[in-house]
Amino acid sequence: MMVFIETLGCSRNQVDSEIMLGKLVAAGHQRVDDPAKARVIIVNTCGFISTAADEAVDVILEMARFKEEGDCQKLVATGCLAQRYKDDPGLLASLPEVDAFLGTAACDQIVDVVEDRQPTPLTLFPDPNQRGFQDLAIDRELISNGFAYIKVSEGCNRHCTYCIIPKLRGTQRSRPLADIITEAASLVKKGVKEIILTAENTTDYGQDLVADPIGFDNVLSSLAKKLAIQDKNVWIRFLYTHPKTLGAGIIKTVQSHDNLCSYYDVPVQHAASTMLKRMGRPYTREDLIDLFKLIRELDPEASLRTTLIVGFPGETKEEFEILKDFIHQVRFDHLGVFTYSDSDDLKSHGFKDHVPEEIAEERHDILMAAQAKISEQVNERHVGKIYPVFVEENPEQGVYIGRTQFQAPEVDGMTFIYSEGLEIGTIVHVRITDAYEYDIAGEIA
Ligand code: SF4
Numbered sequence: 530m531m532v533f534i535e536t537l538g539c540s541r542n543q544v545d546s547e548i549m550l551g552k553l554v555a556a557g558h559q560r561v562d563d564p565a566k567a568r569v570i571i572v573n574t575c576g577f578i579s580t581a582a583d584e585a586v587d588v589i590l591e592m593a594r595f596k597e598e599g600d601c602q603k604l605v606a607t608g609c610l611a612q613r614y615k616d617d618p619g620l621l622a623s624l625p626e627v628d629a630f631l632g633t634a635a636c637d638q639i640v641d642v643v644e645d646r647q648p649t650p651l652t653l654f655p656d657p658n659q660r661g662f663q664d665l666a667i668d669r670e671l672i673s674n675g676f677a678y679i680k681v682s683e684g685c686n687r688h689c690t691y692c693i694i695p696k697l698r699g700t701q702r703s704r705p706l707a708d709i710i711t712e713a714a715s716l717v718k719k720g721v722k723e724i725i726l727t728a729e730n731t732t733d734y735g736q737d738l739v740a741d742p743i744g745f746d747n748v749l750s751s752l753a754k755k756l757a758i759q760d761k762n763v764w765i766r767f768l769y770t771h772p773k774t775l776g777a778g779i780i781k782t783v784q785s786h787d788n789l790c791s792y793y794d795v796p797v798q799h800a801a802s803t804m805l806k807r808m809g810r811p812y813t814r815e816d817l818i819d820l821f822k823l824i825r826e827l828d829p830e831a832s833l834r835t836t837l838i839v840g841f842p843g844e845t846k847e848e849f850e851i852l853k854d855f856i857h858q859v860r861f862d863h864l865g866v867f868t869y870s871d872s873d874d875l876k877s878h879g880f881k882d883h884v885p886e887e888i889a890e891e892r893h894d895i896l897m898a899a900q901a902k903i904s905e906q907v908n909e910r911h912v913g914k915i916y917p918v919f920v921e922e923n924p925e926q927g928v929y930i931g932r933t934q935f936q937a938p939e940v941d942g943m944t945f946i947y948s949e950g951l952e953i954g955t956i957v958h959v960r961i962t963d964a965y966e967y968d969i970a971g972e973i974a
Pocket of ligand 1: 685686687688689692693694695729730
């Protein structure tokens with residue numbers, strides 16, 4: 530059957546889509562890029578925050594049109610929106626176009642669903658904690674080109690008061706290290722040049738694999754070393770490290786291997802210690818200042834990324850001022866800001882002094898405006914230097930777009946290369962000549 534999949538949300542969800550596609554292709558079905566030609570359409574949804582949930586419903590309704598205007602005979606909704614609202618008959622009933630709702634742990638049953646071995650309408654919500662790890666015998670069908678995400682663990686053991694993910698994905702389960710190494714090798718054989726390790730908290734990896742909770746960060750370090758040595762031409766990047774478990778051991782490992790990207794994605798969410806406490810984040814402003822100082826001492830080439838939430842219940846002007854000062858003090862290379870997204874299934878919903886949306890938006894804009902200036906100044910430091918750049922696109926004659934080790938895909942700025950005759954998917958050395966708010970540009974060195 531012709532199958533089309535639309536993936537929403539985060540890198541973990543993209544891996545789930547690739548796993549489902551891999552199973553379907555292994556079962557003889559064909560992946561198509563045009564939903565109008567698909568007999569089965571799968572929407573792998575995100576439901577993390579209300580705007581993501583709204584987007585997921587819009588995309589489902591958009592895809593449902595192909596039941597009238599295309600070849601679609603079955604519409605399947607998988608992922609976090611389905612899981613989050615599994616007990617909400619209102620939402621599921623409001624989408625009669627959907628033939629099957631599959632929760633986050635039901636990906637493995639996608640072939641049965643597509644091949645009508647399960648009667649529809651169907652809802653499948655196995656316990657997220659029962660979800661097994663990826664079957665390495667079946668290759669994933671990659672959605673991105675040249676780089677690939679590897680999920681090192683499922684779920685999360687933390688309890689941030691604004692977050693629903695532990696309910697949607699279960700407690701943390703780390704994949705066996707050998708499985709990750711094996712998968713990385715098979716991805717590299719497929720021509721992947723960059724492997725991006727992802728999880729809810731990548732640096733919590735291994736907590737459940739070792740008896741000695743103190744030494745668990747050695748697990749991630751040894752994983753990183755093994756991946757770095759396995760193929761020195763392949764870049765290895767971590768996303769979603771946690772400030773509490775990103776330690777000197779991992780930083781030194783990264784610093785000592787050229788193909789481990791000196792790229793530290795550390796979502797801190799806020800910087801006012803009183804606010805961090807209400808968010809359920811187990812660190813203080815001082816801890817964060819010390820951490821970013823440590824990273825820069827141990828890895829002077831470090832590039833820092835973070836994400837912040839503004840407008841969390843009770844956020845005072847003073848707490849916001851602390852956050853503003855903090856980004857001026859740390860000077861992140863890359864920074865994303867979200868406004869708090871309320872929902873009655875969150876612990877934070879019950880907190881008092883919810884911040885009006887317009888105030889939250891105003892604070893979002895103030896931080897983004899400040900960061901735009903910081904980002905341009907930070908980018909200036911690259912001018913005159915030469916970096917390896919992974920060539921990804923050729924939008925027009927004489928212009929290529931790529932990324933350096935300090936630019937992650939899909940979230941950070943890019944590198945423009947003015948040249949002719951470059952090959953997409955290769956790594957070239959570029960002398961940076963110009964710096965902009967988010968992007969940089971250069972010529973072949
Ligand atoms: S660490 Fe916090 S924000 Fe991240 S997935 Fe876990 S509970 Fe959610």
